[in-house]
Amino acid sequence: MMASNNPAAIQTRGLSKRYRRVTALSEATITVPEGRISALIGENGAGKTTLLRLLAGLARPTGGEVAVLGSPLSQDPAFLADIGFLAQEIPLYRRLSAEDHIGVGAHLNSRWNGAAVRQRLESLGIPLDQRVGTLSGGQRAQLALALTLAKRPRLLLLDEPVAALDPLARRQFLAHLAEAVADGGLTVVLSSHLVADLERTCDHLILLAASRVELCGDIDTLLAEHQLLVGPRKDTTAIERDHTLVQAVRTARQTTLLIRRNGPVVDPAFEAADVGLEELVLGYMGQHAGPAPAHLTTIGEDQ
Amino acid sequence: MTWLVWRQYRNQAYFAAAALAAFAVLLLITGRQMTSQYHSALSLCSASHNCGNLANTVTLGTPLLSLLVTLTVAVPCVLGIFWGGPLVAREFEAGTNQFAWTQSISRRHWLTAKAGWALLAAAAWGGIVSALVTWWSSPVNALEHQNFQPAQFDIQGIVPVGYAVFAVALGVAVGTLLRRALPAMAITLVVFTFVRLVVGQDFRSRYLTAVTETFGFLQRAGHRPAVPTGSYWLVSKGLVGPHGLVPTSQPNGGGISVGVRGFPSINLTNMPSACQALVFRNPRGVFPCLTAHGYRGLFITYQPADRYWAFQGIETGIFVLLAAALIAVTAIVVLRRDA
Numbered sequence: 153m154m155a156s157n158n159p160a161a162i163q164t165r166g167l168s169k170r171y172r173r174v175t176a177l178s179e180a181t182i183t184v185p186e187g188r189i190s191a192l193i194g195e196n197g198a199g200k201t202t203l204l205r206l207l208a209g210l211a212r213p214t215g216g217e218v219a220v221l222g223s224p225l226s227q228d229p230a231f232l233a234d235i236g237f238l239a240q241e242i243p244l245y246r247r248l249s250a251e252d253h254i255g256v257g258a259h260l261n262s263r264w265n266g267a268a269v270r271q272r273l274e275s276l277g278i279p280l281d282q283r284v285g286t287l288s289g290g291q292r293a294q295l296a297l298a299l300t301l302a303k304r305p306r307l308l309l310l311d312e313p314v315a316a317l318d319p320l321a322r323r324q325f326l327a328h329l330a331e332a333v334a335d336g337g338l339t340v341v342l343s344s345h346l347v348a349d350l351e352r353t354c355d356h357l358i359l360l361a362a363s364r365v366e367l368c369g370d371i372d373t374l375l376a377e378h379q380l381l382v383g384p385r386k387d388t389t390a391i392e393r394d395h396t397l398v399q400a401v402r403t404a405r406q407t408t409l410l411i412r413r414n415g416p417v418v419d420p421a422f423e424a425a426d427v428g429l430e431e432l433v434l435g436y437m438g439q440h441a442g443p444a445p446a447h448l449t450t451i452g453e454d455q
Numbered sequence: 456m457t458w459l460v461w462r463q464y465r466n467q468a469y470f471a472a473a474a475l476a477a478f479a480v481l482l483l484i485t486g487r488q489m490t491s492q493y494h495s496a497l498s499l500c501s502a503s504h505n506c507g508n509l510a511n512t513v514t515l516g517t518p519l520l521s522l523l524v525t526l527t528v529a530v531p532c533v534l535g536i537f538w539g540g541p542l543v544a545r546e547f548e549a550g551t552n553q554f555a556w557t558q559s560i561s562r563r564h565w566l567t568a569k570a571g572w573a574l575l576a577a578a579a580w581g582g583i584v585s586a587l588v589t590w591w592s593s594p595v596n597a598l599e600h601q602n603f604q605p606a607q608f609d610i611q612g613i614v615p616v617g618y619a620v621f622a623v624a625l626g627v628a629v630g631t632l633l634r635r636a637l638p639a640m641a642i643t644l645v646v647f648t649f650v651r652l653v654v655g656q657d658f659r660s661r662y663l664t665a666v667t668e669t670f671g672f673l674q675r676a677g678h679r680p681a682v683p684t685g686s687y688w689l690v691s692k693g694l695v696g697p698h699g700l701v702p703t704s705q706p707n708g709g710g711i712s713v714g715v716r717g718f719p720s721i722n723l724t725n726m727p728s729a730c731q732a733l734v735f736r737n738p739r740g741v742f743p744c745l746t747a748h749g750y751r752g753l754f755i756t757y758q759p760a761d762r763y764w765a766f767q768g769i770e771t772g773i774f775v776l777l778a779a780a781l782i783a784v785t786a787i788v789v790l791r792r793d794a
């Protein structure tokens with residue numbers, strides 16, 4: 153467990169979720185300290201949604217331990233009051249208006265800031281009295297996000313929250329989120345398969361690949377631990393022995409290695425470079441998919 | 456939660472209330488006419504001391520109206536299909552259960568409010584429709600003494616409340632298990648109809664042991680069996696054979712009808728072939744023939760009219776218990792399964 157003076161918002165050990173034949177999440181051990189904005193990154197089907205649903209209490213784990221804000225998962229109102237969850241498909245009552253949803257929230261939550269939702273929707277020009285089913289996808293996403301925040305949760309779990317938003321709205325929303333976290337008392341985990349969206353806002357990373365946790369930690373620390381080595385095509389056994397090789401890309405003339413360092417790299421033939429978040433993420437993802445260059449192209453097109 | 460339930464379903468509630476109000480107005484107007492028609496016919500026949508076949512001389516209401524009232528037998532099923540089936544299933548389909556289940560309320564609270572109001576509404580609608588139909592039918596009942604007939608029993612008294620509660624609970628449970636509204640609605644229709652038919656046809660007559668009344672072929676004075684009166688339910692009738700009761704087969708074919716004063720007539724069938732052969736050649740020889748073959752008399756088996764409310768209560772209880780079991784299953788699934 154974490155030291156008590158720095159309590160973790162999320163602490164899991166060996167957390168697993170199996171459906172009949174499929175393992176959706178395998179032995180996930182993660183820690184997210186309070187007050188962080190954590191980027192939950194992974195390809196589609198890597199287990200992001202499963203992890204978020206487990207943490208929100210919507211799905212039951214089939215193995216492992218979880219503590220969310222210091223307590224085990226439960227369906228208690230007291231537990232649920234501290235958690236804000238927004239599912240990827242942005243489920244809202246299509247026949248009810250935004251104003252109705254604000255009313256629902258007021259009736260179902262002990263602390264509720266309906267005025268903030270109205271203010272936010274008015275500033276975005278989203279009608280309050282219109283049926284939600286008639287709003288655009290982006291407007292529905294904004295409403296759902298505002299409703300989730302109005303609950304004043306201590307832990308916010310957002311599954312692909314910016315997917316439905318245009319680039320400007322994405323940036324505004326993430327800035328809004330950062331402000332809320334800066335005000336204190338809020339921890340955020342938001343999933344995405346797009347690194348670029350999250351790099352600016354997030355200070356913590358959970359990287360999932362093939363239903364396993366590949367990386368979990370402070371982004372700055374993780375970046376400092378990794379290094380990109382570029383050098384001639386040569387034998388890299390010595391480097392692989394001293395450090396943990398994440399990914400190697402070998403062309404006819406050049407070798408590019410992504411390593412997790414154990415101490416300094418001394419081979420003078422290689423030029424060491426710092427790693428960016430995107431390179432780090434793609435490096436780990438590339439381990440599980442076919443040849444790395446091809447994979448990079450697909451990710452690029454996805455944007 | 457009640458607030459959310461009302462917001463979600465108020466349009467349905469308004470619609471159902473409007474339909475119910477229209478139905479009530481129709482029955483109140485025609486019911487008053489029928490009552491006065493019945494009373495004037497009764498006073499007319501009393502004056503001439505000839506009320507014996509009043510049922511054959513007076514026609515109450517119109518065929519269309521009677522058909523409409525008979526069709527209220529479908530009300531519980533319709534409530535089950537349209538209120539019960541989608542109640543939880545639609546939430547799963549739209550994912551809105553994820554919204555509701557991450558507000559600061561427990562799933563138990565959520566289900567209690569949703570299912571509770573739906574069941575209460577079903578009981579209210581079933582009860583109001585039934586109360587109207589029961590009141591409207593009172594002159595018909597007084598005239599025809601058919602209260603135990605399924606066409607009357609199933610739409611009057613308190614059983615429609617039990618049916619409606621069961622139908623909605625069934626819809627909710629099936630919808631929760633399937634998580635799809637349309638299949639849940641279809642299955643609700645099929646299962647509800649099946650259960651109603653099985654209970655009505657195979658179980659209802661056994662709720663209480665029927666009264667059996669036997670009488671010999673040749674009635675002697677002072678040896679009269681008790682005559683059932685009012686809206687009793689004739690369960691079976693036939694011959695008292697050498698090895699027990701021999702009910703007549705339905706429909707009657709080729710027998711002779713035996714009438715004992717005050718009793719329903721009994722068509723003699725399933726007789727020994729020797730006696731059957733006498734039916735047309737020598738009808739007077741039938742009874743002696745039966746006696747010679749060890750037959751001792753005639754019988755009727757019936758449920759007395761005063762058991763009507765006991766039967767209503769037992770049947771309502773059965774359906775309410777079934778509904779409770781279905782709601783328990785729903786609760787377990789909602790509390791245990793993933794969103």
